[in-house]
Amino acid sequence: MAMPYDYEDGHQQQSGPDSLSYDPSFVPDPVKSFVVHLYRHIREKNVYEIHQMYENSFQTLSERMFKDVPWPSVDAVAPFVDNDHVFCLLYREMWFRHLYARLSPTLKQRIDSWDNYCSLFQVVLHGVVNMQLPNQWLWDMVDEFVYQFQSFCQYRAKMKNKTEQEIALLKQFDQAWNVYGVLNFLQALVEKSMIIQILEQEKEGLEQFTATDGYDYNGGSNVLKVLGYFSMIGLLRVHCLLGDYHTGLKCLLPIDLSQQGVYTSVIGSHIATIYHYGFANLMLRRYVDAIREFNKILLYIYKTKQYHQKSPQYEQILKKNEQMYALLAISLSLCPQVKLVEETVNSQLREKYGEKMLRMQRFDDEAFALYDELFSYACPKFITPSAPSFEDPLVNYNQDAYRLQLKLFLYEVKQQQLLSGVRTFLKVYSTISMGKLATYLEVDEPTLRTILLTYKHKTHAVDSDGKISSNADVDFYVDDDMIHVIESKPAKRYGDYFLRQIVKLEGVMTDVDRVKLE
Amino acid sequence: MGREISSGGQKSSSSSSAGMSYTVEQLVAVNPYNPDILPDLENFVNEQVSSQTYNLDANLCLLRLYQFEPERMSTQIVARILVKALMAMPAPDFSLCLFLIPERVQMEEQFKTLIVLSHYLETARFRQFWDEAAKSRHLLEVVPGFEQAIQAYAIHVLSLTYQKVPRSVLAEAINIEGLSLDKFVEHHTANSGWVVEKGHVKSPLITLPSNEFNRPELKKNTADGVPFEHVARIFPILG
Numbered sequence: 008m009a010m011p012y013d014y015e016d017g018h019q020q021q022s023g024p025d026s027l028s029y030d031p032s033f034v035p036d037p038v039k040s041f042v043v044h045l046y047r048h049i050r051e052k053n054v055y056e057i058h059q060m061y062e063n064s065f066q067t068l069s070e071r072m073f074k075d076v077p078w079p080s081v082d083a084v085a086p087f088v089d090n091d092h093v094f095c096l097l098y099r100e101m102w103f104r105h106l107y108a109r110l111s112p113t114l115k116q117r118i119d120s121w122d123n124y125c126s127l128f129q130v131v132l133h134g135v136v137n138m139q140l141p142n143q144w145l146w147d148m149v150d151e152f153v154y155q156f157q158s159f160c161q162y163r164a165k166m167k168n169k170t171e172q173e174i175a176l177l178k179q180f181d182q183a184w185n186v187y188g189v190l191n192f193l194q195a196l197v198e199k200s201m202i203i204q205i206l207e208q209e210k211e212g213l214e215q216f217t218a219t220d221g222y223d224y225n226g227g228s229n230v231l232k233v234l235g236y237f238s239m240i241g242l243l244r245v246h247c248l249l250g251d252y253h254t255g256l257k258c259l260l261p262i263d264l265s266q267q268g269v270y271t272s273v274i275g276s277h278i279a280t281i282y283h284y285g286f287a288n289l290m291l292r293r294y295v296d297a298i299r300e301f302n303k304i305l306l307y308i309y310k311t312k313q314y315h316q317k318s319p320q321y322e323q324i325l326k327k328n329e330q331m332y333a334l335l336a337i338s339l340s341l342c343p344q345v346k347l348v349e350e351t352v353n354s355q356l357r358e359k360y361g362e363k364m365l366r367m368q369r370f371d372d373e374a375f376a377l378y379d380e381l382f383s384y385a386c387p388k389f390i391t392p393s394a395p396s397f398e399d400p401l402v403n404y405n406q407d408a409y410r411l412q413l414k415l416f417l418y419e420v421k422q423q424q425l426l427s428g429v430r431t432f433l434k435v436y437s438t439i440s441m442g443k444l445a446t447y448l449e450v451d452e453p454t455l456r457t458i459l460l461t462y463k464h465k466t467h468a469v470d471s472d473g474k475i476s477s478n479a480d481v482d483f484y485v486d487d488d489m490i491h492v493i494e495s496k497p498a499k500r501y502g503d504y505f506l507r508q509i510v511k512l513e514g515v516m517t518d519v520d521r522v523k524l525e
Numbered sequence: 526m527g528r529e530i531s532s533g534g535q536k537s538s539s540s541s542s543a544g545m546s547y548t549v550e551q552l553v554a555v556n557p558y559n560p561d562i563l564p565d566l567e568n569f570v571n572e573q574v575s576s577q578t579y580n581l582d583a584n585l586c587l588l589r590l591y592q593f594e595p596e597r598m599s600t601q602i603v604a605r606i607l608v609k610a611l612m613a614m615p616a617p618d619f620s621l622c623l624f625l626i627p628e629r630v631q632m633e634e635q636f637k638t639l640i641v642l643s644h645y646l647e648t649a650r651f652r653q654f655w656d657e658a659a660k661s662r663h664l665l666e667v668v669p670g671f672e673q674a675i676q677a678y679a680i681h682v683l684s685l686t687y688q689k690v691p692r693s694v695l696a697e698a699i700n701i702e703g704l705s706l707d708k709f710v711e712h713h714t715a716n717s718g719w720v721v722e723k724g725h726v727k728s729p730l731i732t733l734p735s736n737e738f739n740r741p742e743l744k745k746n747t748a749d750g751v752p753f754e755h756v757a758r759i760f761p762i763l764g
Binding site for chain 1: 557559560581582585586589593594595615616617620621623624625627644647648649650651652683685686687688689690691694730737738739740755756758759762763
């Protein structure tokens with residue numbers, strides 16, 4: 008199931024032979040009609056039609072006419088859309104996105120795409136955009152922006168096979184995809200949009216954002232606001248790519264994950280949010296938080312994935328789904344809180360990883376290899392953000408960041424390796440003396456004491472406010488020489504159960520009332 | 526490379542002008558991705574050391590800037606940040622910092638030592654920790670309050686685990702013995718609710734203050750409650 012850590016993200020490497028005959032200035036009729044209509048719908052703020060064209064027509068045309076060649080150049084289509092500056096920026100953004108997805112971008116194209124994002128975001132930040140665009144499109148912009156940054160860092164880090172020309176370009180355009188630039192754009196979008204204040208005011212009922220899915224029904228534009236909103240998720244993702252989990256989670260704080268929000272209105276954003284939130288919490292040893300959110304989204308994907316089968320994101324959804332099962336398997340192996348996991352998710356998990364999870368409990372060399380395998384398969388594509396040293400010999404450093412995160416994670420796993428042994432014994436006793444347990448575990452008493460203290464330390468998570476909470480499924484306390492075990496009983500939620508039954512009964516009674524007896 | 530911010534989309538306020546009027550905390554809050562605040566952040570680390578204060582966000586911000594521009598990194602400052610992070614145990618700050626420090630830097634002798642110290646604390650091997658710390662005084666002495674902070678962590682883990690802890694176990698964890706330990710225990714008896722149990726001559730027991738982790742019956746049972754909003758939802762049906 009798990010695959011080795013791959014850096015290419017399934018993107019195709021070579022442009023097809025058709026690219027030889029590709030004429031960027033030729034605009035076929037369907038494309039003409041596509042841009043003319045899209046342009047008109049944007050001017051008329053017809054979000055529904057824009058969404059249809061963006062999600063369906065663009066994909067259909069790409070599939071039919073531009074399978075392995077780029078779309079016509081922006082200069083060629085500009086005359087059909089009044090040379091509209093903003094429309095051309097949007098068109099180019101899609102043009103590059105299509106190129107990245109289906110072909111392999113050259114360095115020059117990567118740099119040009121960066122320039123296009125700079126122009127586009129500047130226009131948005133200066134508040135001269137009065138359009139209303141679908142959330143899906145706005146999410147894709149932020150998502151693609153971060154993806155292209157990540158892709159650039161990976162590309163740049165492979166210095167060994169760079170041509171002289173590429174190196175010259177890298178030196179000349181050292182600002183392209185510069186990490187400060189990327190972070191500051193996202194940060195500027197968050198701030199300029201005032202989204203944090205808007206979400207704050209919404210809690211007091213002074214503002215509507217979530218209720219309208221971020222759209223503006225009073226003639227205004229949703230672009231800056233929603234881009235600002237999604238940029239918080241973009242920042243979470245960039246910080247995870249950098250290994251800065253604490254700061255990443257901080258960027259996400261304004262979004263309340265316990266509720267539906269604009270982040271759940273687009274499946275890609277929903278998944279990206281929870282994937283990175285869960286991963287960051289896993290790295291911070293807050294396993295229960297990770298398990299809870301993975302469980303929720305995996306259940307959600309399980310129930311809804313059939314509706315996304317035709318979506319261009321479908322493959323990505325399935326991939327992230329598999330990765331999150333792997334992360335859930337890791338979290339549960341370190342923190343066996345199975346009762347937090349819903350039955351459907353649990354049976355999927357057992358099917359995929361049941362056997363591996365049993366072996367991971369053993370914490371021998373084979374188990375570490377499995378932790379390594381699952382982590383490598385499911386982790387984000389970490390990046391080294393700094394510019395390369397251009398001095399000879401040129402070395403590849405594209406795996407450095409990943410290796411460091413993996414090493415530190417496995418270090419943590421090693422520190423916990425003795426805990427599952429203790430857990431097994433604690434489960435079958437209500438009280439046991441130190442001496443007896445030490446004998447069972449084949450260690451001396453001082454060592455047993457350190458194991459018990461480690462168990463307590465590792466099962467008690469510290470949140471960002473310094474609050475301590477227990478993640479332990481089996482807990483205990485020591486009184487002098489005697490260990491007293493407390494198995495946390497699953498709390499029965501009678502209240503919720505009765506509430507649901509009341510609502511159900513009411514439904515049945517309404518149905519019965521509707522039945523007319525002849 | 527990359528020092529000056531490219532034209533687009535970035536913050537216009539540079540810290541050289543703003544640095545006068547803003548505190549470092551404010552700089553980190555409003556302008557976290559600005560390479561110009563690096564010297565301010567370095568000074569702030571030293572200030573945290575001398576004033577025995579701590580600010581994780583600012584320190585992570587600095588490590589991030591080092592990560593972006595490794596040639597500006599000061600390993601002395603990094604070492605101080607790591608010692609401060611050890612002192613923040615049981616919080617995972619030390620790992621948070623390591624995630625941002627390139628592996629080749631972590632290979633340096635002083636960092637290897639700190640990583641070993643962190644490992645002993647994470648696995649509650651206090652005797653080994655204090656032995657190792659004694660050998661690395663030069664690293665730790667520059668940061669006042671180090672011993673006290675680690676002792677506080679040791680006591681934290683002990684109180685998660687023990688209702689009654691033998692005096693010898695306490696002594697080993699906090700590295701205090703004899704008369705000094707008597708004083709230490711006395712102080713905590715007066716201020717933190719410790720109780721020394723008489724009668725055990727060889728190694729007296731010390732009762733640690735109750736908390737929900739060493740007296741699980743104190744844990745509030747929140748699971749039984751039903752939030753008001755849930756109940757409110759069925760009001761129309763009941764009415």
